[in-house]
Amino acid sequence: MDAVASSDDKVTLVLCLDMLTHQRKHRRIHRAGKSDTELAATLSATTDWDDTDHADLSQIDYQKYKPYRSPKVQKTIEKWL
Numbered sequence: 001m002d003a004v005a006s007s008d009d010k011v012t013l014v015l016c017l018d019m020l021t022h023q024r025k026h027r028r029i030h031r032a033g034k035s036d037t038e039l040a041a042t043l044s045a046t047t048d049w050d051d052t053d054h055a056d057l058s059q060i061d062y063q064k065y066k067p068y069r070s071p072k073v074q075k076t077i078e079k080w081l
Contacts, residue, residue: 034042069077
């Protein structure tokens with residue numbers, strides 16, 4: 001008696017066979033960390049922080065700012081509360 005396989009089973013079987021017979025196309029690249037001398041050279045090449053070029057953000061009252069939530073997000077949150 002022959003077994004009848006569904007189309008989902010056939011797709012799963014084809015995917016499994018493909019994974020077993022082919023090597024992975026995407027491989028992770030493991031980069032070695034920088035040595036202490038390389039890090040020191042990178043840090044010495046960067047400029048110092050200049051307060052005249054950047055605004056003083058410590059004087060801003062962030063409590064008056066509220067995060068924006070779209071109506072769709074609000075409905076989803078209310079649905080689960």
